[in-house]
Amino acid sequence: MGERTALNDSLANSHMDRSTLNVEEGNPVHRRKFLQLAASAAAAGPLLSACGSSSGSSSGGGNGPVTLTISTWSMATTPEFKALFDAFHKAYPNITIKPVDILAADYSTKVKVMLSGGDSTDIITMKNTTDYGQFAERGQLRDISSLAAGSTASSLQGLSSFNMNDKYYALPYRQDFWALFYNKKLFDAAGKPYPTNMTWDEYAALAESLTSGSGGSKVYGTYHHTWRSVVQAISAAQTGGDLIGGKYEFFTDQYNTALGIQDAGATLDYGTATTEKTGYQAMIETGKAAMLPMGTWLIGTLLADKKSGATDIDWSMAPMPQRPGAGGITTFGSPTAFSINSRAQNVDAAEKFIEFATGPQGAAIVAGIGIVPALLDDDTRKVYFGLDGMPADSGFQQAFKPDKVVLEMPVSDKSSQIDTILTAEHTLVMTKQKSIAGGIAEMDSRVQTEVE
Amino acid sequence: MTDLITAPPGSPSVLARPKPRRRRSHGWRNALIGWSFILPNLIGFVAITLVPVIAMFALSFTSWDGYNPPSWVGLKNFRRLFQDDASMTALRNTVYYAVGYVPLTMLAALGLALLLNRKMRGVAFFRAVAFFPYITSLVAVAIVWNMLFNPQFGPVNQFLGWFGVHGPGWTTSTTWAMPAVIVTSVWRDMGYYMILFLAGLQAIPKELYEAAEVDGTNAWQRFRAVTVPGLRPTTFLVLILLTVQAFKVFDLIFVMTQGGPGEATLVLAQQIYQTGIVDGEYGYASAISVLLFSLVLVLTLVQFWFNGRRERK
């Protein structure tokens, strides 16, 4: 069911980038020496052995066969990797791709440890922007600004998220954003028209009117998953609030909406959802919830599950509800990207792969398996909408053109620590152990004092 | 609790005092023999565990991102540690957890071992059952206990309701999440330590019980006079292991509550993981580790000293 597990959840939500602490200047030499001695046995290891693989750029461009290594997560359940690799090998027969497959749940941990050990896997796939910030800042990734300047690359959705001091160390190939999924049958049964552009108040009223039944057979009007982004990221995107700014008053309206829906019983309450490890996918697929705000990655899952017979849901997607008076559709999203290890052995081949995967061919392949490519132009939209089982209504296609997609969490050296604090306070507000104002005051003061 | 590690004089020694007679004459020879026994394990231990641990100590005085050369920052990490609310919360929570977990697991494990240390039909089955929680998938454990503790539908609160008690929110409450986590941990680990107690019980000579019975003692007197002293080394082992285990607890809590709600169940090991591997501040994480290490070292030494003193009395 579910989605990310507990472990996954907290890893995925709390990996934000931390740069090094300030270094005190003018250390006495003997201290440094002691340090070197004590730490060189283990800690400083990779630095000493770093040189062996630095001359990689010469290989891979020639005619000889090249084996390109790429880090992936859970290949068996992440179809885009195999599809991209196969197509690339067809286009470049002399380059063979060897995936370094890592379990999705702890991908971030393993990649961090691997890179600390001086690993030379050519391409490191960026599961989220926070890890990206850390890796780039430490110099573990290769500058690929020249690739980012290419004509197609510059039109990639979410590319700007990877801008670090006007340099790019990764290019996105996939860009998920948030929208409102809904179950058509439950709307039909309640005699309600399918949702289109709504304000949050209209959404809350709709959720309440779609709620029916009680106990084990209760059907909820909507389901809000337990991630803090469900409240915080959308509120930041739509109010223009800064998630790393240390002032969080802009959350107030969104928390009022979320708690109002919860109090009305129109969504599963937060406490139950966390303790029962409720899966959002099952909530929508089994008809327990009529609506579900979620990322577009769910589309691929829904298509696959309908195909395999795991669910018979008749679904579609509407834009996220907006604040009153908002012009256009604003939502948030998170890109996934490829980057080159600074210790890569086959730089030329790696660049070829990234160009391919983020270019039109790659985008068509990614779209072809139900995933939103970062290169979202009319061509790829056509491929995407033409997929078997994709809803054909115009509302769906409209939901696919949000006017503005804001990055889920800004890339910064403080993001990781702030994320931890915001998550902790989010659980307290949602379980009503703190008032909205109290929780926000705590977020403000903790972010301002604890984050260095 | 204290009773379990108290023993009357003459019980087997834990930190056996050297007998001067032998030590003087054969000092160097004994040392040679002693080291020859220890070396095979020691070499592996030093090379694989001790060296990285020493590196970790050194790193606690540095700022290190896990990749570029560490730079010396002196005591900065430690100053930050004592001003960091999250780390101090983690420290308090860890102590809270240990205070609940250690005695309860000890009693439960000892109780189980005594109950299942007899010849009876099906004893193998019941022993296996007691051990089952330890081998059940962590995910399943977390899910089921969260269900049991569910504030609305959970059996725990339903049970309390029969007595007119309005049950708390357990894992969704900052006050009750820690007790809930402790109960789950005790439940999970009691079978593990039962195994150690069962092994320990086999070492007590049958004759001692027979002699005590001839003396007309009752079961409780026999427990005090024979079982408790005979189990002393095992009890000491379990006590230290439990303390150590309690201070480095991570997996179960992380899967069950992720340290929440808020920071109600955030423990030191999770804080080390969070600041080190997740945030990439290995220097600071190492400083927390050093704090954890020192704490457990002091506790261990106190337990050793206490144990040794009991003996000499």
Added chain:
Amino acid sequence: MTTTALERRPTPRHVRRVIGRTLLYVLLILAAAAILLPFAWMVSAGLKRNNDVFTIPVQWIPHNVQWRNFVDIWSQIPMTTYLRNTVFLSTVITSLQVLTGSFAAYGFAKVRFRGRDTLFVLYIATIALPWQAYMVPQYIMMVKAGLTGTFLSLILIQAFGAFGVFLMRQYYLTIPDELCEAARLDGLSEYGIWARIILPLSKPALASLALLTFVNTWNDYMGPFIYLTDNDHWTIQLGLQSFIGEFNADYAMMMTGSVLSVIPILVIFLFGQRYFIRGIATSGMKG
């Protein structure tokens, strides 16, 4: 007359004994049921379709029993390979831990020399550190030794723990020193005493050490996850985690696999627990 007296006298005692036994069994069976609840959930979830795993309220008996999960899992993931790797690792690590642990414990318990107790405390104190604390330095060291990605790295990391030394030392302390003295007078070397006197006497402790080490290795996830990369090297726990994808997880299959992975441990347990039945057995211990 005499027969009646003989028959009458034991009766109350006999009745009390039967009642006591019955009560004990009722108590044990109730406790067993309570303790097994999460395991029951695991089995039940393993027999469901994934979307039926989490329902409110809990569905203890699946409506739609999926026995085929237990067949499908063998083809969905390379279970046989994972099983073989796990058995190999657990066996080697357990053997090494028991062997070096019990050997070193003799040095700590029965041979007296300077610095012994300090070294011992150092041993114990390092058990207190969570692995996350020194994981990265250790990994870097292993990279430099060229061992990452091999079984050997994992064996080295887990085989020389202090746990076994501690456990065995505590047990040896309960064995009277007089036994060793007598053996020394008979001309046995210290190694001979260890092999011929101490080891045979410490079967319960050896059994418990072997059992606990085996279980811990079998269920370890983080160690193999960090050190083993090639799918051919994966262990069962990694295989089970592979049911958790980026956005969705197949908890039903994961539980199916968990049930399967418990079975070998159970066999080892039932075999090993026989060693906990010497010494006092029936006498005493009724308190």
